[in-house]
Amino acid sequence: MPFKRKDLLGLRDLAVDEIEHILDTAFSLKEINTRSIKKVPTLRGKTVIHLFYEPSTRTRTSFDIAAKRLSADTYSIAGSSSSMVKGETFLDTLKNLESMNPDIFIIRHSASGAPHRLAARTPVSVINAGDGMHEHPSQGLLDMMTILEKKGRLDGLTVLIVGDIAHSRVARSNILGLNKMGARVVACAPPTLLPADLSLMGVEVCFKVDEALPDADVIMVLRLQTERQQQMLLPSLREYSICYGINRSRLAKAREDAIVMHPGPVNRGVEISPDVADGPQSVILDQVTNGVAVRMALLYLMGQGESSRAAAQREESV
Amino acid sequence: MPFKRKDLLGLRDLAVDEIEHILDTAFSLKEINTRSIKKVPTLRGKTVIHLFYEPSTRTRTSFDIAAKRLSADTYSIAGSSSSMVKGETFLDTLKNLESMNPDIFIIRHSASGAPHRLAARTPVSVINAGDGMHEHPSQGLLDMMTILEKKGRLDGLTVLIVGDIAHSRVARSNILGLNKMGARVVACAPPTLLPADLSLMGVEVCFKVDEALPDADVIMVLRLQTERQQQMLLPSLREYSICYGINRSRLAKAREDAIVMHPGPVNRGVEISPDVADGPQSVILDQVTNGVAVRMALLYLMGQGESSRAAAQREESV
Amino acid sequence: MPFKRKDLLGLRDLAVDEIEHILDTAFSLKEINTRSIKKVPTLRGKTVIHLFYEPSTRTRTSFDIAAKRLSADTYSIAGSSSSMVKGETFLDTLKNLESMNPDIFIIRHSASGAPHRLAARTPVSVINAGDGMHEHPSQGLLDMMTILEKKGRLDGLTVLIVGDIAHSRVARSNILGLNKMGARVVACAPPTLLPADLSLMGVEVCFKVDEALPDADVIMVLRLQTERQQQMLLPSLREYSICYGINRSRLAKAREDAIVMHPGPVNRGVEISPDVADGPQSVILDQVTNGVAVRMALLYLMGQGESSRAAAQREESV
Numbered sequence: 001m002p003f004k005r006k007d008l009l010g011l012r013d014l015a016v017d018e019i020e021h022i023l024d025t026a027f028s029l030k031e032i033n034t035r036s037i038k039k040v041p042t043l044r045g046k047t048v049i050h051l052f053y054e055p056s057t058r059t060r061t062s063f064d065i066a067a068k069r070l071s072a073d074t075y076s077i078a079g080s081s082s083s084m085v086k087g088e089t090f091l092d093t094l095k096n097l098e099s100m101n102p103d104i105f106i107i108r109h110s111a112s113g114a115p116h117r118l119a120a121r122t123p124v125s126v127i128n129a130g131d132g133m134h135e136h137p138s139q140g141l142l143d144m145m146t147i148l149e150k151k152g153r154l155d156g157l158t159v160l161i162v163g164d165i166a167h168s169r170v171a172r173s174n175i176l177g178l179n180k181m182g183a184r185v186v187a188c189a190p191p192t193l194l195p196a197d198l199s200l201m202g203v204e205v206c207f208k209v210d211e212a213l214p215d216a217d218v219i220m221v222l223r224l225q226t227e228r229q230q231q232m233l234l235p236s237l238r239e240y241s242i243c244y245g246i247n248r249s250r251l252a253k254a255r256e257d258a259i260v261m262h263p264g265p266v267n268r269g270v271e272i273s274p275d276v277a278d279g280p281q282s283v284i285l286d287q288v289t290n291g292v293a294v295r296m297a298l299l300y301l302m303g304q305g306e307s308s309r310a311a312a313q314r315e316e317s318v
Numbered sequence: 319m320p321f322k323r324k325d326l327l328g329l330r331d332l333a334v335d336e337i338e339h340i341l342d343t344a345f346s347l348k349e350i351n352t353r354s355i356k357k358v359p360t361l362r363g364k365t366v367i368h369l370f371y372e373p374s375t376r377t378r379t380s381f382d383i384a385a386k387r388l389s390a391d392t393y394s395i396a397g398s399s400s401s402m403v404k405g406e407t408f409l410d411t412l413k414n415l416e417s418m419n420p421d422i423f424i425i426r427h428s429a430s431g432a433p434h435r436l437a438a439r440t441p442v443s444v445i446n447a448g449d450g451m452h453e454h455p456s457q458g459l460l461d462m463m464t465i466l467e468k469k470g471r472l473d474g475l476t477v478l479i480v481g482d483i484a485h486s487r488v489a490r491s492n493i494l495g496l497n498k499m500g501a502r503v504v505a506c507a508p509p510t511l512l513p514a515d516l517s518l519m520g521v522e523v524c525f526k527v528d529e530a531l532p533d534a535d536v537i538m539v540l541r542l543q544t545e546r547q548q549q550m551l552l553p554s555l556r557e558y559s560i561c562y563g564i565n566r567s568r569l570a571k572a573r574e575d576a577i578v579m580h581p582g583p584v585n586r587g588v589e590i591s592p593d594v595a596d597g598p599q600s601v602i603l604d605q606v607t608n609g610v611a612v613r614m615a616l617l618y619l620m621g622q623g624e625s626s627r628a629a630a631q632r633e634e635s636v
Numbered sequence: 637m638p639f640k641r642k643d644l645l646g647l648r649d650l651a652v653d654e655i656e657h658i659l660d661t662a663f664s665l666k667e668i669n670t671r672s673i674k675k676v677p678t679l680r681g682k683t684v685i686h687l688f689y690e691p692s693t694r695t696r697t698s699f700d701i702a703a704k705r706l707s708a709d710t711y712s713i714a715g716s717s718s719s720m721v722k723g724e725t726f727l728d729t730l731k732n733l734e735s736m737n738p739d740i741f742i743i744r745h746s747a748s749g750a751p752h753r754l755a756a757r758t759p760v761s762v763i764n765a766g767d768g769m770h771e772h773p774s775q776g777l778l779d780m781m782t783i784l785e786k787k788g789r790l791d792g793l794t795v796l797i798v799g800d801i802a803h804s805r806v807a808r809s810n811i812l813g814l815n816k817m818g819a820r821v822v823a824c825a826p827p828t829l830l831p832a833d834l835s836l837m838g839v840e841v842c843f844k845v846d847e848a849l850p851d852a853d854v855i856m857v858l859r860l861q862t863e864r865q866q867q868m869l870l871p872s873l874r875e876y877s878i879c880y881g882i883n884r885s886r887l888a889k890a891r892e893d894a895i896v897m898h899p900g901p902v903n904r905g906v907e908i909s910p911d912v913a914d915g916p917q918s919v920i921l922d923q924v925t926n927g928v929a930v931r932m933a934l935l936y937l938m939g940q941g942e943s944s945r946a947a948a949q950r951e952e953s954v
Contacts, residue, residue: 033737037681039709045355047383057713058732065683065736068709073357073386077375088583096376096582099606100383101351264732265724288735363673365701391675391704395693406901414694414900417924418701419669 003301007119007126010135011177019177022297023145029300030293032069043072043303047102051094052129053079053109058264059129059138062288063106066295072103072303079109090114091121098122104302107131125302133167139263140173142294144181146287147218150259155182158215160206162244163222163271164193170263171222175201188212189244192233209244213254220261221246224271237270247273251281259283321619325437325444328453329495337495340615341463347618348611350387361390361621365420369412370447371397371427376582377447377456380606381424384613390421390621397427408432409439416440422620425449443620451485457581458491460612462499464605465536468577473500476533478524480562481540481589482511488581489540493519506530507562510551527562531572538579539564542589555588565591569599577601639937643755643762646771647813655813658933659781665936666929668705679708679939683738687730688765689715689745694900695765695774698924699742702931708739708939715745726750727757734758740938743767761938769803775899776809778930780817782923783854786895791818794851796842798880799858799907800829806899807858811837824848825880828869845880849889856897857882860907873906883909887917895919 003021011019032040048067050060060076067074077097094105104125107115112132119126130136148154159178165171165187178185179202186204187194198205206212213219228234246260260272260282268274277284321339329337350358366385368378378394385392395415412423422443425433430450437444448454466472477496483489483505496503497520504522505512516523524530531537546552564578578590578600586592595602639657647655668676684703686696696712703710713733724732730741740761743751748768755762766772784790795814801807801823814821815838822840823830834841842848849855864870882896896908896918904910913920 035681038683038737039681045353045357045387047356047387061711061713061733062736064711065709069681069683073383075379075382077379089586092582092584092586095603096606097379099603100380100610101356101607264728266728268725268728285731285735288732289737292736363671363675363705365674365705391701393697393700395697407904410900410902410904413921414924415697417921418698418928419674419925 003304006123006302007115007128008137008298008302009116009119009126009128011137011140011173011180012135014177014180016180019141019144019180022141022294022301023148025301026141026145026290026293026297027149029296030290032296033289033292038069039071040069041071042300043067043070043103046072046104046303047100048072048074048104048106048299049097049102050074050076050129051079051097051105051107052076053090053107053114054130056108056130059108060106062291063127063129063138063295063299066292067299069292070296070299070303072299075102091118094118094122098124104299127298127302130169132169133172134169135173135176136169137173137177138291138294138298139170140177141298142287142291143170143174143220143261143263144177145290145294146261146283147183147259149286149290150283151217154178157183157217158186159183159218159220160186160188160209160212160216161220161222162188162209162246164224164228165189165198165222166193166195167225167228168222171220174220175203179203186212186216190234190240193228209246210250210253213250213258216254216258218259218261219246219251219254221272223263223265224267226267241270245269245271245273246276248275248279251276251279261287263287321622324441324620325433325446326455326616326620327434327437327444327446329455329458329491329498330453332495332498334498337459337462337498340459340612340619341466343615343619344459344463344608344611345467347614348608350614351607351610356387357389358387359389360618361385361388361421364390364422364621365418366390366392366422366424366617367415367420368392368394368447369397369415369423369425370394371408371425371432372448374426374448377426378424380609381445381447381456381613381617384610385617387610388614388617388621390617393420409436412436412440416442422617445616445620448487450487451490452487453491453494454487455491455495456609456612456616457488458495459616460605460609461488461492461538461579461581462495463608463612464579464601465501465577467604467608468601469535472496474502475535476502476504477536477538478504478506478527478530478534479538479540480506480527480564482542482546483507483516483540484511484513485543485546486540489538492538493521497521504530504534508552508558511546527564528568528571531568531576534572534576536577536579537564537569537572539590541581541583542585544585559588563587563589563591564594566593566597569594569597579605582606639940642759642938643751643764644773644934644938645752645755645762645764647773647776647809647816648771650813650816652816655777655780655816658777658930658937659784661937662777662781662926662929662933663785665932666926668932669925669928674705675707676705677707678936679703679706679739682708682740682939683736684708684710684740684742684935685733685738686710686712686765687715687733687741687743688712689726689743689750690766692744692766695744698927699763699765699774699931699935702928703935705928706932706935706939708935711738727754730754730758734760740935763934763938766805768805769808770805771809771812772805773809773813774927774930774934775806776813777934778923778927779806779810779856779897779899780813781926781930782897782919783819783895785922785926786919787853790814793819793853794822795819795854795856796822796824796845796848796852797856797858798824798845798882800860800864801825801834801858802829802831803861803864804858807856810856811839815839822848822852826870826876829864845882846886846889849886850891852890852894854895854897855882855887855890857908859899859901860903862903877906881905881907881909882912884911884915887912887915897923900924
């Protein structure tokens with residue numbers, strides 16, 4: 001089954017069977033990463049350009065490893081060091097790079113919607129690697145892959161998301177994806193860190209984490225950006241930690257088989273205690289491992305699509 | 319025909335048949351960039367080192383894509399992050415890297431002549447990727463390739479260069495190359511932005527762009543560095559734009575088949591208006607596409623020369 | 637003979653036959669670097685991650701060239717640009733990267749012992765590329781390789797180390813390695829730049845370089861960090877240069893066949909004069925060339941070990 005989309009911009013756009021197809025592909029590619037020779041020729045001769053207008057080591061490295069294990073050539077353009085500093089527009093930078101015949105752009109940008117605007121203006125495949133407070137679809141997909149791997153299903157599970165949901169593209173992509181896949185999503189945070197449209201998104205709200213824990217199959221802890229305190233959205237990190245931090249005694253209120261997730265990087269002792277982050281219920285490092293597999297799947301499907309389109313064009317021209 | 323030169327330092331050095339050989343090679347390699355698998359094994363096992371002492375995303379990425387599509391391994395040394403900061407001389411840095419057995423150095427430096435001085439001190443091939451206000455030969459070559467592609471010839475054409483010619487290595491390489499290939503070059507700019515030796519270089523001067531436009535087959539617009547205003551070389555960007563900016567009404571005075579070029583990055587609304595930059599006569603993005611092809615040709619010819627020299631040495635030693 | 641170690645952390649740990657095995661391997665791999673096609677498929681599909689928490693162009697590039705000539709895929713994480721800035725611990729960064737299934741970490745860190753602490757917490761092979769004032773084993777190995785290449789032996793040679801031994805991981809690794817291999821090591825520096833434990837390390841001390849020179853087969857000159865003057869450990873660079881700088885007249889007191897080494901980058905005119913650095917007795921650039929060979933050997937042996945371990949595990953599981 002060839003993937004029909006040119007771009008992967010967000011989980012909002014995807015149908016259930018498309019999400020299933022991406023996750024199936026990721027599960028089948030995952031095994032490559034534990035071989036002695038971790039490389040397949042699938043994307044040989046393809047050009048993948050990372051366009052990161054926000055700093056990111058973790059996501060960029062994950063995409064880069066995924067691309068090179070599929071034999072693609074990769075290039076990295078950082079927003080700060082690029083021609084942007086000479087006053088060039090974002091679209092001009094993109095059009096210039098497009099003229100060098102790349103196959104896939106992987107774009108991270110602080111402006112919500114930036115990858116969408118660019119994708120509409122280029123024939124090159126665009127993968128959104130995080131846009132503002134909007135979406136981070138590869139993170140949502142790797143989180144769903146990890147839940148599926150550990151729980152065997154998504155449908156009917158209760159996923160508790162704890163933390164700064166209002167500012168989190170990770171939460172947003174998870175909510176959109178989990179809803180489609182039939183999971184029940186409960187959000188828990190101080191009111192200042194909750195968005196207004198949660199009920200419209202099909203999310204239940206709970207202000208006391210201890211009340212929400214007993215029902216949860218999955219506890220997804222979000223990173224707390226320390227700048228939220230300067231923005232007066234929080235009294236203090238210590239207060240947040242006491243009320244919402246997931247520690248061992250709090251985790252004891254959840255089911256024994258509940259899993260604990262975190263998109264990283266972890267603020268140890270703030271939103272999660274070290275013994276929980278490193279404990280038997282934590283699947284944080286499985287998320288990282290699955291991140292490479294999900295990104296291999298996305299690059300494979302985008303690259304395959306490109307080949308299919310090119311092949312179709314060749315056939316037409318014959 | 320093997321290329322005899324160890325280095326590509328400037329268009330001043332090249333004979334007409336050498337320029338033709340590079341452009342022929344570029345035209346024949348260009349097609350690789352539109353294949354589904356954009357990679358040939360020509361430079362497999364070759365080591366290409368980017369030594370950029372001035373920031374550049376655009377040119378470095380173009381060279382890097384060219385090198386990897388020929389299967390070379392590439393390394394990037396930035397002037398600011400290198401051992402230079404520890405007080406090492408430029409020549410010591412080069413000698414150190416030379417001892418790691420690279421095949422080609424691609425050098426950008428703010429000092430005019432720096433690549434020439436280094437090339438004389440190393441057996442490694444040196445490609446000048448821009449030195450001070452001196453030369454930018456790969457840009458000159460890609461511009462000539464684009465003109466040739468669009469106009470079918472260089473000989474007898476009138477090329478109008480508009481802008482800050484005094485400080486432009488792009489203009490300098492183009493003037494040197496176009497003169498050799500039989501084109502007529504006309505320069506147009508405020509007197510403060512024209513070099514003194516233009517007539518010696520065989521260039522005609524015109525201070526009013528509107529008078530020069532009707533004759534032009536090619537209008538090459540140069541980027542205006544905004545720092546020229548601080549240097550008191552310009553009254554204001556707005557004044558410059560009014561007198562020398564290429565906009566739609568001004569372009570209407572040129573031939574219908576005249577093409578508009580710009581080396582990028584574009585200052586939209588200063589030296590060129592958006593409707594001209596994106597209009598039907600603009601070949602700005604073709605220049606970028608041809609840039610990869612020209613750089614593939616240079617790397618191929620330098621790398622081939624290296625192989626030829628090594629093969630010759632092996633034969634001698636037998 | 638498969639290499640049994642998971643990690644290469646320092647020369648203190650290694651037995652004589654292990655050092656000999658690494659150097660033998662380096663001598664046999666060195667020839668690859670002068671081939672026309674400088675690439676072998678030995679580490680194809682292996683993932684090598686550079687984790688540099690101190691800036692280094694020279695050592696990183698040497699390791700990177702070594703890795704790519706063995707066909708490994710490499711990734712570079714700089715300490716300053718990484719998630720560390722978001723408050724993540726060093727161990728969390730490592731565990732995250734570990735979850736992406738790399739084969740080898742190459743770590744440089746300003747804290748002595750950092751690579752050792754990490755190596756104990758990860759199944760991934762760790763190569764120490766320099767830790768604080770502790771060890772720089774690949775430098776010690778490339779120095780021994782160069783001495784062996786030029787002198788035919790290490791046993792019984794007198795190696796004079798001149799300079800800031802107290803703060804030098806290069807000196808420390810050389811002392812540990814040379815001692816094991818049977819060389820006599822003499823240290824010469826102002827008392828403020830000598831560590832207290834030299835005699836425990838089996839090193840003879842000499843405060844006057846002119847007295848030590850006549851006996852030396854090898855003169856190893858260390859780089860003088862200019863910050864030592866601000867730390868009041870030196871009266872002035874000029875004074876240091878007069879008393880300890882290796883210049884032509886001073887070198888005339890040594891044997892004619894004595895070789896001069898320096899780990900680079902060189903402070904010309906401070907610890908070494910230009911005519912000595914570039915003179916016939918200097919082997920400084922041979923050190924750089926051998927650096928690539930030694931790093932190829934380390935990566936080959938670590939990568940091979942990894943394969944052997946994986947193969948052993950597969951056999952067990954059958």
